[in-house]
Amino acid sequence: MPEERVLGGRYRLLSKLGAGGMGQVWRAVDELLDRPVAVKLIRPARVGSTEITARFRREARLTARLAGHPNVVILHDFGHDPDGGDVVFAVMELVQGRPLSAVIKENGPLPLGRAAALVSQAASGLGAAHASGIVHRDVKPGNLMVVEEELGEDTLKILDFGIAALTAANQNDRITRTGQVIGTPLYMSPEQVRGGRVDHAGDLYSLGAILYQLLTGEPPFRGDRPLKVLRMHLHDVPRPAAALRPEIPTSLSELVAQMLAKRPEDRPSSAEEVRDRLSPYLPHRPTPTAPVPRLTPTLPYTQEDAKDRNADAHPIRLMELVEAARERADAGEYRAAAEELRTLLPLLRASFGPDHPDTLRARRREAYATGKSGDHSRAVAGFSTLLTDLNRVYGPRHPETLAARYYLATNAGRAGDHALAARTHGELVPDLIVVGGPDSTKVLTTRLYLGFEVGESGDPARAVELLSALVPDLTRLRGADAAVTLRARHYQAAYLGHSGRPQEAVRHYEALLADHIRLHGEEASSTQGIRSHLERWRSHMEP
Incomplete structure (x- = not known):
């Protein structure tokens, strides 16, 4: 040419x-x-x-x-x-960098912090794509470009959105018709191997395979023939990452295993969840000795300032400031993080648009940090307004919308609006079941809070019904001695008493106290708390 x-x-x-x-x-x-x-x-x-x-x-x-x-x-x-x-x-x-495949070939297993940072950035890009209705379908090290910078703070960029759709579609068709594999099968999700529909969960599976390789130095499955590897994706369970590299924390190894789950519904619900669960392993960034150049105008500024000067808001620098606010929230500085995000929101709207995934995500984080700082009423207002836009842009079952609905309910309960909390949790449960199945952790947790909020809103009899149905499911799925099961039994016993059934409340608290003594001992604070509730309801039985 x-x-x-x-x-x-x-x-x-x-x-x-x-x-x-x-x-x-x-x-x-x-x-x-x-x-x-x-x-x-x-x-x-x-x-x-x-x-x-x-x-x-x-x-x-x-x-x-x-x-x-x-x-x-x-x-x-x-x-x-x-x-x-x-x-x-x-x-x-045009990106001046190296593909992640070259980084892996040269370095082998990466330090935990660097591996987490690279995959967290990939999850950020994938999350933005998924929020816009785009699935990559060909996430692999060769499609991830690493721009290596000073002090080891790499920037990762995802290549071939759109082009990957063409590649993957052709690949699936060839596998289905002829058994011929195009490219590497090392990172293909089971549903893609079958030639089925690939959605955001397929991208997360591929990203999990990459994280596994970055942590252990080898992909989750190896074989002398491509079709053998494909069958392993369908039927085999890889060795836990921590078994190959003992210094990998158990929770990080569990995240990798969940990302590599055979069923899409068993994987993390979103790329944002992957990012959140990786955040504890990100390398600590030292405080700079010299002032960091900031956007003009500098914080704080008014919304009118933002409108007048948004041309100065470079998107990459803007996202750096958003990420810095997120890190403050991760460190527990919720009030400061909320204030910074609140100040950045006008620039995000001006730079990206009000419906851009990063703008909407920053609004959710601002409302979340506001609630964590103790201002639950303001968080409720923020989530209520945000949900109007999330439902319009994404629909009610998108991960961002589901998260905002959950946080609206929890903040409403903490603000004392138990009726709103109960109603929101009740509407959330069936959508969570559709998305993640009836036995998912999010469904079980939401059902627990639903029972509590219904009871607090003045309907203890209905709360007992809800919790009586939940306790057997928690026992079956989480175990009789799990903290969440014991908590549900505590709520159940309390609302039995509040619904005019003190004798049943006493029987439930007696059984619960015996389990607390067995698990935690006589002097544990949790045991003392259950004993106090038991004595309270015993006193209601006295003539």
């Missing part, structure tokens, strides 16, 4: 950066805007059908919504060049 070829009348190809099964990647210059770009050439003959090419075009249009996210390689343009081979091309941000 001549090096001076120009695509679409503006993209001049300069030098080849690489080639793969789907085509070639070229360093190029956008002559219209005078900027360097990367151009990926995809030959329809490699794709296999015009329908899949059309799918790529649709996904590329959706991918344009992700422009500005710090962990996504921006897709600037796409087109079709009928001359010289009928090439489909995609124009992307």
Whole structure:
């Protein structure tokens, strides 16, 4: 191919950066805007059908919504060049970095903090995509670009959104029809191996396989033939990451195992959940000795300032400030985090738009931090307003919407509005069952709080019904001695008393006290608390 070829009348190809099964990647210059770009050439003959090419075009249009996210390689343009081979091309941000596959090959297992940081950034980019209705479908180390910076603070960017849809669709079709595998099977989810529908849970499975490899130095499954590896994805359970590397914390090993669950509904509910669960393992960032350049205007500023000066709000710097506020919340500085996020929200709206995933997520975090700081009434107002927009943009069962509904209910209860809390929890339970199944932790937890809030709102008899149905499920799924089971039994006994059944309350508290003594001893504070409740209801039985 001549090096001076120009695509679409503006993209001049300069030098080849690489080639793969789907085509070639070229360093190029956008002559219209005078900027360097990367151009990926995809030959329809490699794709296999015009329908899949059309799918790529649709996904590329959706991918344009992700422009500005710090962990996504921006897709600037796409087109079709009928001359010289009928090439489909995609124009992307040119990133000066190395694929994660090269980092793995060179380093082997990474330090826990670095592995967590890289995967957390990948989860951030995937979460933004999922919130916009985009699924990558081909998450693998070769599609994750690492820009290595000073002090080891790498930036990770996800490549090939939109293009991955074309690759994965062709791959699934070939596996289904011929048993032939295109590319590596090391990171494919079971549903993708079967040729089924791949949604955000499939991306999380692939990301879990990458996290497993970063932590242990090897992928979860290996085999001498690709189809053997595919069968292992379908039927085998990998060894726990902590068994291969003992210094991996149990909770981190459990997260990896959950991400690699065979059933999509058993995996984490969202990329945001993965990010939250990785946060304890992120490396500590030292406090800079010199002032960090800030956005103009500097904090604090008014909403009018934000409107007038939003041109100064560079998206990457803006997201750095949002991330800094999130870190303050993770450190327990909830009031300060809420104030910072509250001040940043006008800039987020101006820079990204009011319905952008990062804007909506920052609003949720602001309301959450507000509630954690003790201002539950203000948190209720924030979540109530946010839910109007989340339902409109995402629908009621999106992970962001479900999280906001849950936090609305918990803050309403703490603010004393038990009727709102009970109503919100009650409406939430059936949607959580649809999303995660009736035995999921979120369903069980929400049912517990539903029983409590119903009782506190003045209907103890109904609370007893709800909790009496919950206790057997908790016993079966979590065990009779689990803290959550004992807590549900405590609520059940209390509302038996409040509903005019003190004798039954006493019997339940006597059994509960015996279990607390067996588990925690006579002098434990929890045991003393149960004994106090028992004596209270015994006194109600005295003539």
